[in-house]
Amino acid sequence: MTTPLIELRDVTRRYDAGPPALLDVTLTVAPGEAVAVLGPSGSGKSTLLNLIAGLDRPDEGTVTVDGVRVDGLGESGAARYRRAGVGMVFQFFNLLDDLTVADNVALPAQLAGTGRREAARRAAELLDSLGIAAQASAYPGRLSGGERQRVAVARALMNRPALLLADEPTGALDSASGADVARLLQELNADGQTLVLVTHDHDLARACTRRTVHLADGRITADVTTEAVR
Template structure:
């Protein structure tokens, strides 16, 4: 059986004295899967994503990503883990406005110690694949929202991570740009990229993934693989 890319076992996380943001969650994601985590604001989906990314640490349970026990990592090791194991795409892009598009994309590789020439080749390849190579020398502020999100995806893929995490990637985009990013995520999944998408948008989830995990009050309430369900119904 294929080793999971993500394996959460009985994970809980409580903030301050309130109820758990994540409450005894177990979740497995296998290589090549595209999974949407759905839920309203305050349901725990962003906390769950932060636990997978090593940006937060559980109070109990274990978080394993691509063979790494993320819940055991210190600050420096967590930063190294994020550079090598995951790519992250955010709602508001998080690009550096004083760097060109190409330099934004190259940055993760340079932080990882990749030689400049090799990093430049990889960045040029990604920008061409994503259809934004003509903007390599431009600054992010001159690009449309959809183009900036493509730059963010290129940056996230720079170090060839086994896992791509997308947190409301179309939330700041108009309808046309959102559909553009949705197609991009579908294409990446078709190429074998493992993706976890956090969203409240059911249409985006259905467009980009075949498996949806619903979370409410910190607990998984539903986990449905549409392809498996369709095959079972035959």
């Protein structure tokens, strides 16, 4: 039996006196799997992502990712865990406008202690593989939304993370750019990248994953796997 890459056990997270953001959630994700987390606003999707990323801690239960007890990490340990093991892609790109595309992509490696030359080599390799090598010396403000999201994906992959987390990655894109990013996520998963995708978009979930986890009021209400299309 394959050891899960992600394992949440009996996780509850409360923020105030109201209903919990997550309640008694148990979830496993296998290495190489692509999972979409669906649900309305306030269902707990972002809380789930933040717990997996080590940006938040549960009040109860455990969060383990790639053998690391994420819920037990301190602030500096959580930062190291994210640099080494998790790539994150956001709706609004979060690129640094005063750095070139190549420097944006190389930045996580440099923060992790990789030398400038090796970081630049890896950045160039990623930009080429994602089809945006021609934009390496451009600044993010000169790019289309789809191009900026490709840069964000390249940056997320810079340190070869075991896990890629994508939070509404097509939410700020037009339909053509969104379809382009969806194909990119499909290709990455086909190459073995583990993916957890948080989205409101059922079409994006169907395009990128075969498994959907539905959240409502902090609970998992459905966990559905469909057969691969042959």
